[in-house]
Amino acid sequence: MFVARPNDGIVAYLQREDRVIVKQPELPYGSDTGFTHAGREMPFRALRITDRVTPPLRQPVSDTDAFWVAVQSTGEDYEFTLIGTDHEDRKVSFTMPLVYVPDGLDKATAEAQLKNLYAGDLNAANPSTVDRKLMSRMNRPMGGQVIALAQPPPGASGSTSHAVGKLTFGLGVTGPAAHPVVGLPHVSAAEVRVPAVEQFAPNAGYLAVGFNDTFLQQTMEGHPAGAYLNLKEAVSLTFGAAKAGGIASPNAAVELITSQAGVIPNVFKTGQAGEVVGALDLKDIRAAFGKAKLLGFIDLSRYLQNIAKESLGTLRQLGDDQIEAILRAPDGLLPAPVLRIRDLADGQGKELRYVWKTALGKPDAQPGDQSKDILDVSGAVLTLDARTVRAKDAVDKATVEGRLTNFALDFSGMVRVKIADLSFRTGPGRKPDVTASGLELEFRNELEFINSLRSALPADAFGGGAYIDVQPSGVRAGYRLALPAIGVGVFSLSNVSLGAELVIPFDGNPVSFRFSVSERTHPFNVAVSLFGGGGYFSMLVDAKGVQRIEGAIEFGGSAALDLGVASGGVSVMAGIHFEFDAAADRVSLGGYLRCNGFLCVLGIITVSVEFYLELAYEKHGHESVVRGKGTLTVSVRIAFFSKSVSLELERSFSGAPGDPAFADCVLPHHWHEYCAAFAA
Structure with missing residues (x-):
């Protein structure tokens, strides 16, 4: 060159x-x-x-x-x-x-x-x-x-x-x-990019993936769900309870990308050659749903059951017809949540769908778990079907359907509420539709005597005449029943009402139940000849136990006498009031006696006497106090002159802050002598 x-x-x-x-x-x-x-x-x-x-x-x-x-x-x-x-x-x-x-x-x-x-x-x-x-x-x-x-x-x-x-x-x-x-x-x-995941995890972006071992070694047909990719790190989906009607927050960690079932959690156990030999152990399955919630606060993962190997094939080739058939069938189940996205038939948009139908069962006992005694889902089935349609020239249209069937709520062994079907449906431009059917109320143990009042309740307490209020904060459903006044001879009963209310919050607070017989502001009245009285009762319980119990009853009698030149009357009433408030850590018990008497002579001289005695016991935390109050009032009216004199007396007695400790009961040298006697 x-x-x-x-x-x-x-x-x-x-x-x-x-x-x-x-x-x-x-x-x-x-x-x-x-x-x-x-x-x-x-x-x-x-x-x-x-x-x-x-x-x-x-x-x-x-x-x-x-x-x-x-x-x-x-x-x-x-x-x-x-x-x-x-x-x-x-x-x-x-x-x-x-x-x-x-x-x-x-x-x-x-x-x-x-x-x-x-x-x-x-x-x-x-x-x-x-x-x-x-x-x-x-x-x-x-x-x-x-x-x-x-x-x-x-x-x-x-x-x-x-x-x-x-x-x-x-x-x-x-x-x-x-x-x-x-x-x-x-x-x-x-x-x-995985569009289906991005809808539930907007910050997902590009996700690191690798080929699925079963796909590499056994082909896509060798995997029950047709998986071909694994996410390097499982993506946790956050599905708020408000979007699922408060029934569930089925948060799960998705890991497998399949050809037709969409994106699903990895619930498959594989062998050395990559073949799927069954489902994961129950412990691992529950770990994949560690953040899932039921009824807003209950750990859903504890109620999941083992997945049979033969049911894993349900996840293959899940078209719309197959999914609908599974949802309609009483025994149809989808062993894992399915997250999928597909093109609409007219090519004008896409549909994102999250669907899951799983059986629930008895959980493992865990010390300190406050929800372990409230929910009975033996034989219950949870269904969730959420769809979002995104058209090219329209706003998103999202519909969510949730359903929990055949379950019961047991509040501290005192009240048991059975619900055959609790369902939820919401759509664009309309108020959420929440329905519950097949509700049965049963009192147990100390409150079993109230079951005699259940005959007044309708067979379906959430049927006609019920109220259901759905707010962004939760669902409040209940029933109010006012009994007509009953009068038979000298007996009369009036102003009696029965109420039951179930609250399912969306903010993570526990589900609660309240039952009442009349209210403090509207007590029931009962009279038998000269004797009468009234009262009310209400109880609020949730997953943590009894939160509030309040009740009162009043009883007594009255009589009047008119002799022409003189007339008079006397009445004696006694009452008991009880209140327990767990939030304020307060217990109060009170009773009172009230006596009234009057005498009128020729309409000129009138003498009346009222005696009132009240005794109350209150406990705040470990401190207790007993208060007593008595009042005697004498009134005299002669023609246009009247005079009243009242005498009052009040006393309080503070109790011990708590049970005495062992050291307060036994002196140190006595304890040493006691131990030495046995040592010898």
Whole structure:
């Protein structure tokens, strides 16, 4: 080569220039090209190099060694432009550094050299300089291009396609002798967009994924749900109770991406060869639902049951018809939540769907769990079906249906509420629709005597005449029944009302139940001849136990006498009031006696006497006090003159702050003598 150089004139130099000329620009890949997993680890069926010749390259150390192709002027890797053809014949363009392997090397030597060039830990937490260089070569940006990462099942075009942000390539060196190249590139990891997950986790963005082991070793058909990708880190979905009618917050950690069932939790146990041998142990299944809540506060994961291996196949090929059939069937179940997104039939939008139908059962006993005694879900079934339709020219339309059947609430062993069906449905532009049916109320233990009043309640306490109030804070459903006045001879009963109210909050507070017989402001009245009285009773209980009990009863009698010249009367009334307030840590018990008498002579002289005596016991925490109060009032009226005199007396007695301690009852030297006597 002749070159002109300053001060040298035109001189002939012997100068070497290395370039790579691509003679076979396209190579096919598939199940018969030597891949370990029959090509399932390679999403491209073919790769084509568009560069026919490279610029001058940096001279290799040896003409018999493989080397990374680098530009002579900068020393940086030369990035070839490649066009890949995926499983749906989609063209994908990207750049990537390549290795040049000299022709004529035997396969063993070439493989050894490739291993050295690709040596490094791409997953190292603290990568070395060599690892970082290799990572930059293997991690190739895809710019959000859509790629079919696996061969989709028949009739399910697009079910395995994702917008890809990055592909991480690896190199296998186990190609057969007949293959034209020594190394086989494959994809070891990727970062993809998962639209269904993004709807529930808006900050998800690109998610790191890898191929599912069962898919690689047993094909997609070998997995009960048709999984082909695993999320590197499970994504926790937060599904607020307000969106599920307060019935459940089915928060779960999804991990598997399937071809037709969508994104689901990983509830599958696999063997050494990648085959699915059954469902995970119950402990692991519950761990996947660690944040799921039932009725706003109960740990749903405790009530999940073992999944039978034969039911795992339900997750395969879940079309709309199959899902509807499962939801309608009394014994139909979906063993894991399904999160899927599909195109609408008219092509004008997409539908996101979260659906789950699972059986619940008796939980494991856990000390200190306040919810362990409230919920009985033996034979209960939980169903949740949430859909969001996103049209191109309209706002989102979201509908949520929740249902919990055949369960009971047991409040501290005192009240048991059985509910056959509690369901919830909400949609755009309308008030949430909450219905409950088949409610039965039963009092137990100390309150069993109240069951005699149940005959006045309707068979379905949430049926006609009931009230249901749905607010953003929760659902309040109940019933008020006013009994007509009853009069038989000298007996009369009036102003009696019965009430039952169930509150299901959406803010994580416990579900509560209140029962009342009349109210403090409207007590019932009863009279038998000369004797009469009245009272009321109410009780509030929740998962933590009895929160408030209040009741009072008053009884007594009265009589009057009129002799013409003189008339008079007398009445005696006594009452008892009891109140327990757990929130204020207060207990109070009180009783009173009130006596009235009057005498009127010829309408001129009137004398009246009233005696009132009250005795109350109050306890606040560990402190208690007894208060007594007495009042005597005498009034005299003569013609236009009247005079009243009152005498009052009040006393209080403070009790001990608590039971005496052992040290308060036994002196130290007495205790030593006692112990010494036994030691001898």
